[in-house]
Amino acid sequence: MPSENRPPLALTISAIAGLLFLHLPIALIFLYAFTTDERTYQFPPPGLTTQWFAVAWNRADVWPPLYLSLRVAAISTVMALILGTLCAAAMARSRFFGRDQISLLIILPIALPGIITGMSLRSAFAIMEIPFSTWTIVLGHATFCIVIVYNNAVARFRRLSGSIIEASLDLGANGFQTFRHVLLPNLGSALLAGGMLAFALSFDEVIVTTFTAGQQSTLPIWMLNELVRPRQRPVTNVVAIVVFVTTFVPILIAYYLTRGGSEIAGGGK
Amino acid sequence: MINAVEFANVSRHFGSVRAVDGVDLSITEGSFFAMLGPSGSGKTTCLRLISGFEKPSGGMIRIFGQDVSMIPPNRRNVNTVFQDYALFPHMNVRDNVAYGLMVKGVDKRTRYGKADELLALVKLDSYGARKPGELSGGQRQRVALARALVNEPRVLLLDEPLGALDLKLREAMQDELKALQRRLGITFVFVTHDQGEALSMADTVAVFNEGRIAQIGTPAEIYDRPRTHFVADFVGSSNVLSPDMARSFGAPARWASLRPEAVHIVESNARARGTVTALRYIGAGTRVILAVPGGEITAFVGKGLKVPEQGAEVGLSWDDTVLHVMEEG
Structure with a gap:
C-alpha cells in the first residue's frame, strides 16, 4: 500500500519549514546584494540594481584580503595534502607502539574549539617571538586542514587491499612506479576531495584567523569589519556571494567525488 | 642440477614467535611443490621469504643457485598469485595483466599483445576491457594468474589461490592449474591448508607444523607413510x-x-x-x-x-x- 509510505502531512510541512528557515537567510544575502538601499537592510528592498558588483570590483580594499585568503587557503591545502597523506600512509600501513594515541592527537585539532586552537597558537607564537605574518595564518589553518586530508586519505587506505602494493612490487615495479601507477590513482579522488574541503574551510575560517593574523585581514575578517560600517553595505553581500561560490563549489565537487563512501569526515568544522 | 629454490636452515622470527624455524628444503626445477599445513604453521611466511616480502632472520635462501638475501621483491624473477588476488581495482583486466611489462618499459603494442595471449591462456579472451569489480571470483583468480605469468617468472608462487572459490570451481581450477604447470614447465610453489588439494596437484608436498617441516615427500609417501603423528592426523x-x-x-x-x-x-x-x-x-x-x-x-x-x-x-x-x-x- 503506497499510502503507508507517505509521511504525515504535518511532518512534511515542518521539514519544509525547517529547510526554509535554514536556507532563506542565504537567499536574503543574495537578495541584498542587489538592493538599492546602502545603509540598512530593509525588506522588501526598495529597488534592485547590479551596481554593487561594479562598486565592489573598484573598491581597492577588497582585493588584498581576497588575495590573502586565496594564498593562505592554497598554501594550507598543499601543506595538508602532503602531511595529511603521509600521516595516513603511516597510520594505515604500519603498527607501532602508541599508534592509536597518535591517531587521536592528529584528529584532535578538528574536535578542539577553534577559539582554543587560536589562543594556544597565539600564546605559542608570543613565547617563541614569532611575528604575525601570512605564515602564522597558514600554520593556524594547517592544523585543521591536515586533519581533513588525513581523514579522507586514511579511509581510502583502509579500503585499499594492502596486497595491491605488494602485487605491484612483485611484478617488478619500483617504489616510485608503485606510487604513481597504483597508489595515486586509488587515492586520487580522496585526496582531491580532501584538498577541496580543506581549501574551502581555510578560505572562510574566522576564529583561528583572528588570533593568528596580526594586522592583516583575510576576506571573512574583512567582511566582519565591513558589516559594522553603515556605508555601501551591499558590497559586503557581493563579496559574500564570492565567498559562497569559492567554498560551496569545492565542497559540492568533493561530495560528488566521494559519493558512496563515508569519507567526508570532519566536514562540519 | 640446480634447484629452483633452496632453503638452508632458514628461520624467520617475529619477536618471540618462531614463524619459520630452521627449515631446509629444495624445490626441483619444473616441479609442482605444495606447502601444506594448518594456519600459523609457517607455510605462508616461507612463500613470502621466496617472494622477498619477508627477510630471513637466519639461514640462506637460494633461487636458481643465487643467494637472494640482498635482492628486493621487484628484482626477483619470481611472481605471486595473491590469496585475495590483489588486482588493481582502477585498471581494466588487460592493463592489470600488462602491468608487469608496463613498468619494465615495454611498448604498448607488445605488452597488450602478450596480455591478450595470456588472457587467452586462462580463457578470458573477451574480458580485457572489464574492471576487476565486474568479474566473478573464479575469473579474478584467472586474471591474477595471467598477470603473474606475464613476466615469464621461473618460479610462480601461489598463496592459497583456490581458497575463495566454491567447491566445484575449486576442483576445476585444480585440474587447470596442474595442466597449466605441465604446459609451461614453470616451477609452481603452492601454499594450501587443504590436504586433498596438495595431494592431488603436487609432485612434492612439504607438511608444515609450528614453523618446521614435519615431512617432505611425494603425495603417496605423505599419505601412506606419515612420519609423525601430526602428519598422519593432518593429511588424512x-x-x-x-x-x-x-x-x-x-x-x-x-x-x-x-x-x-x-x-x-x-x-x-x-x-x-x-x-x-x-x-x-x-x-x-x-x-x-x-x-x-x-x-x-x-x-x-x-x-x-x-x-x-x-x-x-x-x-x-x-x-x-x-x-x-x-x-x-
Missing part, C-alpha cells in the same frame, strides 16, 4: 594407533597409522575385534567407527559390501604391510 582421516594398540596388533610398541580403506571387516581370521559405535555414509561408501580394546578404529566399507549394524561385534583384518609404524609420536 587416518587411524592413529597408540604404542599400546600397535603392540596388541603385533607391531612394535610405537605410534602407528592405519588407513581406514585398508581395514576390512571379516568373518574369520580377525586380527582384532571391535564393536560398531557409529556409521557414517559418505557417498562412495560408509565409514564404520569401531571401539576396539585400547581405542577406536575407523574402517571404510566400499559400495556393494556388507555394512555391519550399529552395536554389532565384528572381526577386523588388514595386510601386514599397511600398518605403518611412525618415526615420531
Whole structure:
C-alpha cells in the first residue's frame, strides 16, 4: 500500500519549514546584494540594481584580503595534502607502539574549539617571538586542514587491499612506479576531495584567523569589519556571494567525488 | 642440477614467535611443490621469504643457485598469485595483466599483445576491457594468474589461490592449474591448508607444523607413510594407533597409522575385534567407527559390501604391510 509510505502531512510541512528557515537567510544575502538601499537592510528592498558588483570590483580594499585568503587557503591545502597523506600512509600501513594515541592527537585539532586552537597558537607564537605574518595564518589553518586530508586519505587506505602494493612490487615495479601507477590513482579522488574541503574551510575560517593574523585581514575578517560600517553595505553581500561560490563549489565537487563512501569526515568544522 | 629454490636452515622470527624455524628444503626445477599445513604453521611466511616480502632472520635462501638475501621483491624473477588476488581495482583486466611489462618499459603494442595471449591462456579472451569489480571470483583468480605469468617468472608462487572459490570451481581450477604447470614447465610453489588439494596437484608436498617441516615427500609417501603423528592426523582421516594398540596388533610398541580403506571387516581370521559405535555414509561408501580394546578404529566399507549394524561385534583384518609404524609420536 503506497499510502503507508507517505509521511504525515504535518511532518512534511515542518521539514519544509525547517529547510526554509535554514536556507532563506542565504537567499536574503543574495537578495541584498542587489538592493538599492546602502545603509540598512530593509525588506522588501526598495529597488534592485547590479551596481554593487561594479562598486565592489573598484573598491581597492577588497582585493588584498581576497588575495590573502586565496594564498593562505592554497598554501594550507598543499601543506595538508602532503602531511595529511603521509600521516595516513603511516597510520594505515604500519603498527607501532602508541599508534592509536597518535591517531587521536592528529584528529584532535578538528574536535578542539577553534577559539582554543587560536589562543594556544597565539600564546605559542608570543613565547617563541614569532611575528604575525601570512605564515602564522597558514600554520593556524594547517592544523585543521591536515586533519581533513588525513581523514579522507586514511579511509581510502583502509579500503585499499594492502596486497595491491605488494602485487605491484612483485611484478617488478619500483617504489616510485608503485606510487604513481597504483597508489595515486586509488587515492586520487580522496585526496582531491580532501584538498577541496580543506581549501574551502581555510578560505572562510574566522576564529583561528583572528588570533593568528596580526594586522592583516583575510576576506571573512574583512567582511566582519565591513558589516559594522553603515556605508555601501551591499558590497559586503557581493563579496559574500564570492565567498559562497569559492567554498560551496569545492565542497559540492568533493561530495560528488566521494559519493558512496563515508569519507567526508570532519566536514562540519 | 640446480634447484629452483633452496632453503638452508632458514628461520624467520617475529619477536618471540618462531614463524619459520630452521627449515631446509629444495624445490626441483619444473616441479609442482605444495606447502601444506594448518594456519600459523609457517607455510605462508616461507612463500613470502621466496617472494622477498619477508627477510630471513637466519639461514640462506637460494633461487636458481643465487643467494637472494640482498635482492628486493621487484628484482626477483619470481611472481605471486595473491590469496585475495590483489588486482588493481582502477585498471581494466588487460592493463592489470600488462602491468608487469608496463613498468619494465615495454611498448604498448607488445605488452597488450602478450596480455591478450595470456588472457587467452586462462580463457578470458573477451574480458580485457572489464574492471576487476565486474568479474566473478573464479575469473579474478584467472586474471591474477595471467598477470603473474606475464613476466615469464621461473618460479610462480601461489598463496592459497583456490581458497575463495566454491567447491566445484575449486576442483576445476585444480585440474587447470596442474595442466597449466605441465604446459609451461614453470616451477609452481603452492601454499594450501587443504590436504586433498596438495595431494592431488603436487609432485612434492612439504607438511608444515609450528614453523618446521614435519615431512617432505611425494603425495603417496605423505599419505601412506606419515612420519609423525601430526602428519598422519593432518593429511588424512587416518587411524592413529597408540604404542599400546600397535603392540596388541603385533607391531612394535610405537605410534602407528592405519588407513581406514585398508581395514576390512571379516568373518574369520580377525586380527582384532571391535564393536560398531557409529556409521557414517559418505557417498562412495560408509565409514564404520569401531571401539576396539585400547581405542577406536575407523574402517571404510566400499559400495556393494556388507555394512555391519550399529552395536554389532565384528572381526577386523588388514595386510601386514599397511600398518605403518611412525618415526615420531
